[in-house]
Amino acid sequence: MIADIIRFGRFVETPLVDEKMFALKQMSRFRNALVSNMSDLKRKALVVLDQTFPEYQSIFSDVFGKTSSQILLEYSSPSDYEQISIDDLTQIIEQTSRNRLGKKTANKLMELASNSFGVTFCKNAFSFQLKMLMEQIRFIEDQIKECEEEMSQLLIDLDTPIMTIPGVGPILGATILSEIGDIHRFDKPSKLVAYAGIDASVSQSGQFESSGTSISKRGSSHLRRALFQAAITAHKHDPVLKAFYEKKRKQGKHYYVCIGAVARKLCYIIYAILKSNKPYEVPPHSPVET
Structure with a gap:
């Protein structure tokens, strides 16, 4: 193309990517990578915790919640609890849980630590690993928060108007919007559905052709994942999508097949509001389409 410009003076107009839209796409994908990294670290931390203090998870509903994380950062093995008084442990728990938990939790923790069946072989190495993993998890959590602030x-x-759709918050909205890019690239909603890879796949065998309930999974996997996540929430809160989902379920369709159908319908809604640049409104007396 550059050679043509030099030789013949041909200038071809190329659409410039909106800088903010491109930035949003970069931030969205970076956040997804951070979340994936954090999930991996959490799995590793649980493996270590199961070896050193297997009873610990019975105390906290969320091992990686604020209170539990702080305790694991300071006391990463059962033997560490020998160095702290019940009052000091209670204070840590009360402060980090905003008084939702207290001495009862501290007593239970101390009791389990003193009778733990966790391995004591190489306990210092395991304790070091767990502490480092918890520090990394906390660091990435902070990065995710910063990333989400930038995205917002x-x-x-x-x-x-993307967030006017029930079930689409700032994170899903950012992913959906940035993965779609310029909506005018698609001259009809079915092309957006195909781009997301949630159009029905077609299988062929000899003279037989079948369009089943599976999806093609072409196009943007990031967009497809976000649409499915949005569909899971939207079908509970939007009356049109809820009725559509329930009709599919009554037809005997599997849960995920129904969610896929909701995601496709959601794609049509997204196409309409982005094209018109108007907020989503539930149509009065909307028919439930098949």
């Missing part, structure tokens, strides 16, 4: 600001700047 970019969404505000883009002034999009």
